[in-house]
Amino acid sequence: MRIISTEKVPEECRNVIDVKYDNLTDEDFKNAEILLTWPSRVNKELISKMPKLKVIQTFSAGVDDLDFSVIPPHVKVFSNAGAYSLSVAEHTWALILALAKGVGTRKRTIVYEITNKVLLILGAGGIGSEVARIGKTAFRNYVIGISRSFKKPEWFDEKHSIAMLREKIGEADIIVDTLPLNKETRGILNYDLLKNVKQRAIIVNVGRGETVDEEGIYRLLKERPDVRFGTDVFWRKNGREDFYNTKLWELENFIGTLHTAGAYGNDEVMKRAMFIACLNVKKYIDKGIADNEVRREDYV
């Protein structure tokens, strides 16, 4: 199968698949059956050049940026979910602990303890499972998972579907949102739900900005200075994620990083993630199946 990539891939990729990325000609596009790319690269023009396309493998974990309307229904899409899990899980704990200990406030801030607390995780895929593992092993957390499926069920003390979220949110000291953005998850953490959180709750979002209702979290943090919120992901405004244009920065019980959790500026992590995407393509070629097939109906 002919494979092309819109990006330069690490050398190791060439050891496992025959992928071309440099000096791509119209002929290369015409013959390619598999495309490795970032979601934002996919548009009508690109797709129209690729009549034989069967598979899109993204380098990104999330595919909410992908314009499914231009992708023919028979083309399978595989995400790179899990490829950045370790890095994002470390980042999640950086935000949790920074909030708990007042890091970055330059004031004497009341410290919250983390050990033996209840950790609620939304989304139990690669990231959620790593966050659970760290909480369980390092901080002896009681871990409650809310997810459609559980990649590593062994790290969760309780496993529930999303229907239990309203009941469980009031039991948690630490709430971590690792959800992808899709029809079901948009605005799921709204004020009506969030108002039920415990005293001194810590809330962290490393999923997608829009899974949290912006006005809702702002209102909660204003009303409840004991609650602390940290995020690595922001809300899209005028077509792109807007780190600065949010009132949250005014609040002392808020902390933010600018969507750097995946691998920002870190070649080592980025290369590893791209290699994982290549390995998944190899799996597809060898076995006709691969990991992380995207359920189109979640997005369209």
Added chain:
Amino acid sequence: MRIISTEKVPEECRNVIDVKYDNLTDEDFKNAEILLTWPSRVNKELISKMPKLKVIQTFSAGVDDLDFSVIPPHVKVFSNAGAYSLSVAEHTWALILALAKGVGTRKRTIVYEITNKVLLILGAGGIGSEVARIGKTAFRNYVIGISRSFKKPEWFDEKHSIAMLREKIGEADIIVDTLPLNKETRGILNYDLLKNVKQRAIIVNVGRGETVDEEGIYRLLKERPDVRFGTDVFWRKNGREDFYNTKLWELENFIGTLHTAGAYGNDEVMKRAMFIACLNVKKYIDKGIADNEVRREDYV
């Protein structure tokens, strides 16, 4: 044995020892053999009122604030080392991870990975051991300890005396200083030593400010923007720890919290720590020995 405390102790203390703290009379001081207190309370006047004093048990983990010159040589001093270990270890990891992930910078900062890195810990008492445990279990660190003794040797892959510090500091990705301040440790992390740290080293101090040479660390951070330093402890100026009067705050590769790691503002942690001090007094009364006897020669 008559026991008094200069502070109100938690109710649970009264279940294990007979300690008086309210409305203390001259008679109470005169008869007291055991004193529970903060180091800063101990002065000539207090000691002169206590002719029968045999034991001082501090509520604090560190005793570098204690004026040994006013304490008769036959009086035993026990610190509360370890009582805040869990809280300080969590705080240590908050600083390590915040530095690694650029939390608090409000800029897009290159993220460093933590997993599988080499963690060097100076001081392997209560705090150092907990820091090691978290690194080992959560982040699969290779842990090197530099210490006089090891409270939990099982969490260390290598155990060395302080003589090996110069050799080992160049092997570490993460360096944690949990040292008490005494004659041996003052200024131990100076420029001449620190200049040997690896590319992208993360250095954290939760021991005492003066174990790090202030000019030395400033020079290192200026010269090496890839190195990141975080501290919860600051240098004493005009007789007290001065959080603000240091040039470090100008630097982007520096982060600080204002000596809040122990239990700042957290009644739960503080009560538990005071109770641990009371339990140690009980141990002394029951067995004639207790934990954390201070080696006076380390300080005088």
